[in-house]
Amino acid sequence: MSLHNQKVKGVRVLDTAEEGAKAIETMVNQVIGEMRQQGVPIIDIQVTDNNCFLILGEKKPD
Helix, strand or coil: CCCCCCCCCEEEEEECCCCCHHHHHHHHHHHHHHHHHHCCCEEEEEECCCEEEEEECCCCCC
16 A cells, blocks of 8 residues: 555554553454544554554545
8 A cells, every 4th residue: 555645634543551452453443443434544554562553544525
């Protein structure tokens, strides 16, 4: 997936510091579902020890 010419419109941050793998999977899947329902593309995902950053793109026109 090319990030060229993508506009970042927001960031969604999930705190994963004290969560287990299953809880993190559930949280990420929930956010992906919410963003898909709203028509907002996730253009990148970055992960650190304590957080998961979902980089959000421009909402698709209806």
